[in-house]
Each structure stands twice: as structure tokens, then as C-alpha cells.
Amino acid sequence: MDLRIDGNAALVTASSSGLGKASAKALAREGANVVINGRDADRLADAKADVEAVASGDVVAQQGDLTDEGDIERLVETTVEEFGGLDHLVTSAGGPPSGPFLETDDEDWYDAYDLLVMSVVRLAREAEPHLREGDEQGTIVTITSRSVKEAIDDLVLSNAVRMSVIGLEKTLSQEFAPDVRANAVLPGPHETERIEELVEQAVDRGDYDSYEEGLADWASNPLERVGQPMELGNTVAYLSSPLSGFINGESVLIDGGSTGANL
């Protein structure tokens, strides 16, 4: 299936690992020129090589911290300078720390808000004129979590703060239309460093006796496995493609069916 994004310009944030990297790979494989991002230079260089291995367009790596407004401005500027515009914005970020409510303090809440919400606010603001400008309909895909549909144990920051991102994405899908479509994907457990970190934290808290026991619990869904990052990346590429041209303001669960909500 040709996703018809060949030669388009994409910016994927927090893409030196995990779901962001998989999304960058899926877009690059379809011929989009892609800017990838992360804070650690070595990790970013490794990711660039990974994405280039499947790319038919150009891949540019730009170091930057998504909690820094200047770094966000530079990410958008670089994409426009390198590729002559910006057609597709995909936002990912690191995850907030796990733990129950009584173990979080004000700083944890403000940090989570800065990383998960303000990064998307600032990226959308900077990207908006460029997303509108191009010949292609612009797209925004925001990677959040299935925690917006169903609260997850010991993840109060994700459960609470990510709801703002969904309200933001829905608003953008209305205010930026018809020039730009905005959608979100809501991952359940996928095999990335983030999941390893969460399972290890749960083992340290005494929730599980071993890493294997914790991973098996996270994988308890009708498909009886965790997701592969490229399964999410492929969905992000589809939502960025004109083939999904009438999908706007939607939140797509990618969780193997683990969330029990009917809608």
C-alpha cells in the first residue's frame, strides 16, 4: 500500500528510542524526510543509523530537550530549513515516573506537565504555520498512553496529566482544520526501554518477584503479548497519510485489546 507521503517532511520528537523511533522508521520507510530527536548524542546517532537503514529519504538528527522552549523552536526550524517545510509532526516524549499518588510531590506534577503537555503545546504552536503552508494536508499525531482511557495502577502522573493532551489534540483537530488533521495514539505495553524501566521499578517496589513475572502481567491482554514498536509506528504512518484523510480528532488505542471500555 502506498501511503503517499514520499518526499514529505516530518518531525518526530523523542525518537532516539522506542515508539518515537519506530514512528520515524515507518515514515522514513515510506519515503518521508525525517528529523529525529533525543537528548543523548550517542543514542541519537545510533537511532539515526537505524532509521537510515530503512529510509528512502533523508534523516537528520537534532539533539534537544523537549522541556526547553528554545530547543523546540530549533527542532521546527531545522526541519523547515533542511526539508523546505513541515508536513507531519509526531510528538512523543519520555514517560513520567511511576508510583502512587502519596509518593508524588508538587515538583513531580509540574515536571510531568512540562514534559507531557507543554512540549506538545509548544510544538503545535511552532509547527502550525508550516503544517498549514505545504501542498500536503498537515498532520499531527500525538503518542500518549492507554492510561487516558483507563487509569493504570501506580501511574498517577500518566493517568492524570495525559488527559490534558487529549483535550489539546481534540481542540487542534477543530481549530487547525481543514488545513491540518490532529489525532492521538494510545499505546498499551510495547517492548521498549520504557516498559523495561516500569517493570524494573515495580520489581523494586516489591509488586513482583521477578522481571519475567512483571512483564507477563503487563502482557495480560487478549493477544497475550506486548506490542512491537513497529506495530505502533505503522499506525502513526497511516494516520499521517492522506489514506486516513477523514480521520481527525480521534484517539486510537493500540493495546492488544486490554482496555475494557466499549468506546
Ligand SMILES: NC(=O)c1ccc[n+]([C@@H]2O[C@H](COP(=O)([O-])OP(=O)(O)OC[C@H]3O[C@@H](n4cnc5c(N)ncnc54)[C@H](OP(=O)(O)O)[C@@H]3O)[C@@H](O)[C@H]2O)c1
Ligand atoms: N512503551 C510502552 O509500552 C508505552 C506504553 C504507554 C505509553 N508510553 C509512552 O510513550 C512515550 C514513549 O515511550 P517509549 O516506550 O518510546 O520510551 P523509550 O523507549 O524510553 O524512549 C523515550 C525517548 O524519549 C527521549 N526523551 C526522553 N525525555 C526527553 C526529553 N526531555 N527531550 C527529548 N527527548 C526525550 C529519549 O531519549 P533521551 O533520553 O536520550 O532524551 C528516548 O528517545 C512515553 O511518554 C511513554 O510513557 C509507552
